[in-house]
Amino acid sequence: MDAINPSVELTETERVDRLRLIRSDNVGPRTFRSLVDHFGTARAALERLPDLARRGGASRSGRICSADEANAELAASRKFGIAWLAPGEDGYPALIAIVGSRNASGAGLKFAGQLARELGEAGFIIISGLARGVDQAAHRASVESGTVAVLAGGHDCIYPPEHGDLLAAILDRNGAAISEMPLGHEPRARDFPRRNRLISGASLGVVVVEAAHRSGSLITARMAAEQGREVFAVPGSPLDPRAAGTNDLIKQGATLVTEAADVINAVAPIMERPAMHPAGEPDSEPFESDPQSHDRGQITGLLGPAPISIDDLVRMSGASPAIVRTVLLELELAGRLERHGGGLVSLL
Amino acid sequence: MDAINPSVELTETERVDRLRLIRSDNVGPRTFRSLVDHFGTARAALERLPDLARRGGASRSGRICSADEANAELAASRKFGIAWLAPGEDGYPALIAIVGSRNASGAGLKFAGQLARELGEAGFIIISGLARGVDQAAHRASVESGTVAVLAGGHDCIYPPEHGDLLAAILDRNGAAISEMPLGHEPRARDFPRRNRLISGASLGVVVVEAAHRSGSLITARMAAEQGREVFAVPGSPLDPRAAGTNDLIKQGATLVTEAADVINAVAPIMERPAMHPAGEPDSEPFESDPQSHDRGQITGLLGPAPISIDDLVRMSGASPAIVRTVLLELELAGRLERHGGGLVSLL
Numbered sequence: 001m002d003a004i005n006p007s008v009e010l011t012e013t014e015r016v017d018r019l020r021l022i023r024s025d026n027v028g029p030r031t032f033r034s035l036v037d038h039f040g041t042a043r044a045a046l047e048r049l050p051d052l053a054r055r056g057g058a059s060r061s062g063r064i065c066s067a068d069e070a071n072a073e074l075a076a077s078r079k080f081g082i083a084w085l086a087p088g089e090d091g092y093p094a095l096i097a098i099v100g101s102r103n104a105s106g107a108g109l110k111f112a113g114q115l116a117r118e119l120g121e122a123g124f125i126i127i128s129g130l131a132r133g134v135d136q137a138a139h140r141a142s143v144e145s146g147t148v149a150v151l152a153g154g155h156d157c158i159y160p161p162e163h164g165d166l167l168a169a170i171l172d173r174n175g176a177a178i179s180e181m182p183l184g185h186e187p188r189a190r191d192f193p194r195r196n197r198l199i200s201g202a203s204l205g206v207v208v209v210e211a212a213h214r215s216g217s218l219i220t221a222r223m224a225a226e227q228g229r230e231v232f233a234v235p236g237s238p239l240d241p242r243a244a245g246t247n248d249l250i251k252q253g254a255t256l257v258t259e260a261a262d263v264i265n266a267v268a269p270i271m272e273r274p275a276m277h278p279a280g281e282p283d284s285e286p287f288e289s290d291p292q293s294h295d296r297g298q299i300t301g302l303l304g305p306a307p308i309s310i311d312d313l314v315r316m317s318g319a320s321p322a323i324v325r326t327v328l329l330e331l332e333l334a335g336r337l338e339r340h341g342g343g344l345v346s347l348l
Numbered sequence: 349m350d351a352i353n354p355s356v357e358l359t360e361t362e363r364v365d366r367l368r369l370i371r372s373d374n375v376g377p378r379t380f381r382s383l384v385d386h387f388g389t390a391r392a393a394l395e396r397l398p399d400l401a402r403r404g405g406a407s408r409s410g411r412i413c414s415a416d417e418a419n420a421e422l423a424a425s426r427k428f429g430i431a432w433l434a435p436g437e438d439g440y441p442a443l444i445a446i447v448g449s450r451n452a453s454g455a456g457l458k459f460a461g462q463l464a465r466e467l468g469e470a471g472f473i474i475i476s477g478l479a480r481g482v483d484q485a486a487h488r489a490s491v492e493s494g495t496v497a498v499l500a501g502g503h504d505c506i507y508p509p510e511h512g513d514l515l516a517a518i519l520d521r522n523g524a525a526i527s528e529m530p531l532g533h534e535p536r537a538r539d540f541p542r543r544n545r546l547i548s549g550a551s552l553g554v555v556v557v558e559a560a561h562r563s564g565s566l567i568t569a570r571m572a573a574e575q576g577r578e579v580f581a582v583p584g585s586p587l588d589p590r591a592a593g594t595n596d597l598i599k600q601g602a603t604l605v606t607e608a609a610d611v612i613n614a615v616a617p618i619m620e621r622p623a624m625h626p627a628g629e630p631d632s633e634p635f636e637s638d639p640q641s642h643d644r645g646q647i648t649g650l651l652g653p654a655p656i657s658i659d660d661l662v663r664m665s666g667a668s669p670a671i672v673r674t675v676l677l678e679l680e681l682a683g684r685l686e687r688h689g690g691g692l693v694s695l696l
Contacts, residue, residue, distance in 0.1 A: 107587045235583030235595055238606035239455045247583055247606050250598065258586035258595050 008088035017042035018086055019070040024049060025062030026335045034329055049333060055296065056327075056334030093125040094271060095148065096263060097199045097224070099217045100134030100209035100234075101242055108134060108210035108242065111234060113141035115207065118260035120145025125174075127203050129195065130163050134209045134217075139166060146174035150202070152195040153187035155179050178202075196220040197227070204267045205230030207257055211245030218245050221254065230266055232257045291323045291330075299327045300347070303337075307344035356436035365390035366434060367418040372397060373410030374683045382677055397681060403644065404675075404682030441473040442619060443496065444611060445547045445572070447565045448482030448557035448582075449590055456482060456558035456590065459582060461489035463555065466608035468493025475551050477543065478511050478525075482557045482565075487514060494522035498550070500543040501535035503527050526550075544568040545575070552615045553578030555605055559593030566593050569602070574691075578614055580605045639671045639678075647675045648695070651685075655692035 010018070021042045022032050027049075035045035050061050077084055085092045096119055098112055116126045116138040126142040128135040130149040139147045147170055151158065155177060158164050167177060180198065181191070196219055200206050206224040208231070211217040221231050233254040236243020250256050255266050291299075299317050302308070314324050328345060331337040338346050358366070369390040370380050375397075383393035398409050425432055433440045444467055446460055464474045464486040474490040476483040478497040487495045495518055499506070503525060506512050515525060528546065529539070544567055548554050554572040556579070559565040569579050581602040584591020598604050603614050639647075647665050650656070662672050676693060679685040686694050 107585050111586055234586060235591070235598070235604070237455050237584050237588075237591075238459055238582060240585075243583070243585075244606070247604060250583070250604050251606075251610070256583070256595060256598050256604075258592070258599075262599070 008086070010086055010089060014042060015084065015086070016067060016070045016074065017046060019073060019084065020065040020067060021046055021049075023065035023070065023073075025064070026053070026333050028332075030339060031329065031332050034325070038329075052330050053333040053335075055291075056330030056332070057300075057336060058334035062333065062335065093146070093148070094123060094267075095127045095203040096124045096267070097127045097203040097206040097220070098134065098138035098209060099128055099196075099199065099206060099220050100211055101215065101217065102131055102133040102135075103242075104133040104137070104210045105240070105242055108234075108236075109137040112137040112209045115209070115234075115257070115260055115263075116141040116147075117145075119263060120147075122260060122264055127199055129192075129199055130158070130167060130177075132160060132163075136163065136166065138209075139170060143169050143173050143175065148176045148178060148202075150195055150199045151177055151179040151181070151187070152191040153179065154181045154183040154185040156183050157181075157186050159187050192216060193219050197223045200224035200229055201227050203229060204270055205232055205263065207232040207234065207263060208246050208249060208254070209234045210236065210242045211249075212241050213244045213248070215245055218249070221249055230255065230270070232263055232266070234258070291319075291327050295319050295323050296327050296330070299324055300331065303331075303345065303347040305346055307340045307346045310343045310345060313345070356434065358434055358437060362390060363432065363434070364415060364418045364422065365394060367421060367432065368413040368415060369393055371413035371418065371421075373412070374401070374681050376680075378687060379677065379680050382673070386677075400678050401681040401683075403639075404678030404680070405648075405684060406682035410681065410683065441494070441496070442471060442615075443475045443551040444472045444615070445475045445551040445554040445568070446482065446486035446557060447476055447544075447547065447554060447568050448559055449563065449565065450479050450481040450483075451590075452481040452485070452558045453588070453590055456582075456584075457485040460485040460557045463557070463582075463605070463608055463611075464489040464495075465493075467611060468495075470608060470612055473522075475547055477540075477547055478506070478515060480508060480511075484511065484514065486557075487518060491517050491521050491523065496524045496526060496550075498543055498547045499525055499527040499529070499535070500539040501527065502529045502531045502533040504531050505529075505534050507535045540564060541567050545571045548572035548577055549575050551577060552618055553580055553611065555580040555582070555611060556594050556597060556602075557582045558584065558590040559597075560589050561592045561596070563593055566597070569597055578603065578618070580611055580614070582606070639667075639675050643667050643671050644675050644678070647672055648679065651679075651693065651695040653694055655688045655694045658691045658693060661693070 021027055021035065036042055039045040039048065046064060049064055053062055074084060098116055100108060100112060112134045120126060120142040125146045125148060126138050127148040127150060128138045130139065130151065139149060149167055149170055153159055158167055171177060178198065193216065196216065200220050200223045206220055206229060208217045208221050224231050231249060231254040233246040233249035234257050235247055235250060238247065255262060257263055299313060299319060302313055302316055310324060314321050317324060328337060336348050338348050340346065369375055369383065384390055387393040387396065394412060397412055401410055422432060446464055448456060448460060460482045468474060468490040473494045473496060474486050475496040475498060476486045478487065478499065487497060497515055497518055501507055506515055519525060526546065541564065544564065548568050548571045554568055554577060556565045556569050572579050579597060579602040581594040581597035582605050583595055583598060586595065603610060605611055647661060647667060650661055650664055658672060662669050665672060676685060684696050686696050688694065
C-alpha cells in the first residue's frame with residue numbers, strides 16, 4: 001500500500017485544527033478542502049473564517065468549533081477504537097469502485113473477480129455495493145486484500161439477505177461496511193441510487209463492468225464524473241446488450257479497461273498529488289486575488305435560486321476564476337450558497 | 349450515394365491536364381495532390397513543373413506528358429469501357445474498409461455482416477481482402493450494394509480458391525476486383541501485408557472487427573493511420589483473445605464502433621471536404637512562401653539517406669512548415685526525395 005499512497009504527516013495540533021474546521025458552521029467537505037488548499041493549514045483557515053463569512057454577507061458569525069470540543073471528540077473516538085484519518089494520511093485507503101450488472105455474464109463475473117484481485121494485490125481497497133453479480137464477484141475476490149461494502153439500508157438490514165455471509169467474511173478480514181442510514185432502515189428502490197453516490201464519492205475512480213443501457217451502474221458512473229472521479233469501463237461485443245452501457249461510456253470518454261494496469265496507470269498521477277498540501281505549503285498565495293466589493297456585488301447579482309455553472313459565472317462576470325471561486329467560498333461560509341453536481345451553484 | 353459524395357465537376361481540359369500531370373516524371377499520387385492543392389489546377393502545376401524540378405536540383409528536366417499522349421490514352425481507355433475518375437468526381441466510390449480475423453467468432457462474423465449491410469445502405473462501398481472470416485462476411489453482405497475485393501495475387505490467382513464463387517457474385521453485381529500483381533502471380537505470405545496498404549489507402553477509413561495481438565488486421569490499421577485514414581475498431585470482452593487487438597486500437601485512439609452511425613458520423617466531415625479543390629480555387633496563395641536559396645540549402649543539408657520526420661525537419665531548420673513542404677516538393681520533382689510511411693522522408 002505504501003507504494004501507491006504517498007503519505008501526508010499531520011501533527012497532533014493540525015489534526016485538532018482540521019477536526020475543528022470540519023465541525024464549524026457551513027464548512028462541508030468541499031469547502032474544507034478549498035480552505036486548506038488556499039490557506040495551507042486548518043489553523044490559518046480557522047482564523048480567517050469569521051472575516052470570510054462576513055464578506056459573504058453572513059448576518060451573524062457562524063459557530064466555530066472550539067479546541068476543547070475537538071479534543072473531547074478525539075478522546076471519545078479513541079475509547080471506541082475509532083481512528084481519525086485525513087485523506088492522504090498513512091492508512092487512508094486507496095479505494096477503487098467496481099460496479100456492474102446484477103445479472104452479469106460468466107465472462108463479466110470472471111473479469112470483475114480478476115480485476116479486483118489484481119487491484120487488491122497492487123494495494124487498492126475495492127469498494128462496491130454488495131449487490132448480486134458484479135458487486136459480489138468484486139467483493140469476494142478482494143476479501144483478503146480488503147474490501148468495503150456500502151449499504152443502501154441500515155447496518156442491520158443487509159440486502160440481498162443471502163449476502164450476509166459475504167459481509168461477515170468481509171468484516172472478519174480487513175474490510176468494512178458503510179451506511180448513512182439509521183439502524184433498522186430497510187432499503188427501498190430510491191435508496192440505491194442515493195447509496196451509489198457514496199461509492200463513487202469515496203473512490204478514486206469507478207470501474208463499470210457490464211452495464212445495459214439505462215442501468216444503475218451508469219448512474220454511478222455519471223455521479224463519479226460529476227464528483228471529478230475517474231470513470232473506467234470494460235468493453236464488450238456490440239451484440240451483447242450487457243455491454244451497451246459500458247461501450248457508450250467509452251464513446252463518451254471513459255477509460256477503456258482490459259487489465260488492472262489500465263486503472264493503475266490512470267489513477268497514479270492523482271495519487272502522486274497529495275489530497276491536501278502538507279501543513280504550511282499553500283498552492284498559491286493565500287487569496288492573492290482579494291475580490292473588490294465591485295466583483296462581489298456583480299457575481300452575487302448573477303446568482304439566483306436557479307443553478308448556474310461556475311464557468312458561466314466566470315464568463316458572464318468577466319472576473320478571473322480565482323476571484324469567482326473566492327466570492328463563492330465567502331458565500332458558502334455565510335451559508336448562502338448551495339453547490340450542485342457538475343460545477344453548478346445557486347443562491348439559497 | 350449522392351448524399352454522401354459531394355461531387356467535383358472536371359472539365360474535359362482539366363481531365364486531360366490531370367492525366368498529363370500524373371503521367372509526368374517524378375509525379376506520384378502524393379505529389380500530384382500537393383501540386384493540385386497548391387496551384388489550383390493541373391494546368392498551372394504543369395507549367396511550373398520544370399522550374400520546380402530545377403530548383404530541387406534536377407540535372408536535366410524530367411519528361412512531361414504531352415496533351416497528345418494523354419488524349420490518346422483517354423481515347424484508348426474509352427474503347428475498352430474504362431472510365432477515368434478523379435477523387436471527388438461523380439461515381440468515384442466512397443469506400444470503407446472492413447477487415448478482421450480469418451477465424452472470427454460467430455458474433456464477429458454477424459457484426460461484420462450487419463455493419464457492411466448498413467454502410468452499404470448508407471451509400472458506402474465496402475472494400476476488403478476476400479479472405480476467410482471477417483472479409484468474407486463483409487463482402488457477402490454488401491454484394492448487392494457494391495463491394496471491392498483487393499487481391500494479393502494476380503486476377504487469375506484467387507486466394508483462398510474456394511472464394512472464387514464469392515468473387516464471381518461480386519463482379520456480377522456492382523463490384524470490382526483490384527490487383528497490382530501481374531496475371532499468373534500466385535500470392536505468397538509477404539504479398540498480403542503489401543496488399544493491405546491498398547485496402548487502407550483506397551478507403552476513407554478502416555474498421556477492424558476482431559483482431560488478435562500482432563495480427564494482419566493491425567498492420568492494415570497501422571498503415572491506415574500512416575496514410576491519414578480514419579481507424580475504427582469494434583470492442584470485445586477482455587477475456588476474448590480475438591478482441592485484444594481491437595481493444596488495444598481503441599486505447600490508442602481508434603474510434604469505438606458499435607453501429608454504422610459511429611462510422612458515418614466520423615467520416616462525414618471528411619466527405620464534405622472535396623478530395624481536391626475544384627479547378628481554379630487553390631487553398632492558399634500558390635507558393636506564397638517561396639523558399640530562399642538559404643532555406644533550400646539548409647533543409648537539403650539536414651536530409652540524408654536515413655529517414656527523418658518532416659516535423660523534425662521543421663523544428664531543426666527553423667523554417668516554416670510551408671517552406672519545408674515546398675522544398676520537399678521541389679526535391680521530389682527532381683527525383684531526389686523518397687517518402688516513407690508516417691511522415692518520414694529521405695534523400696535518394
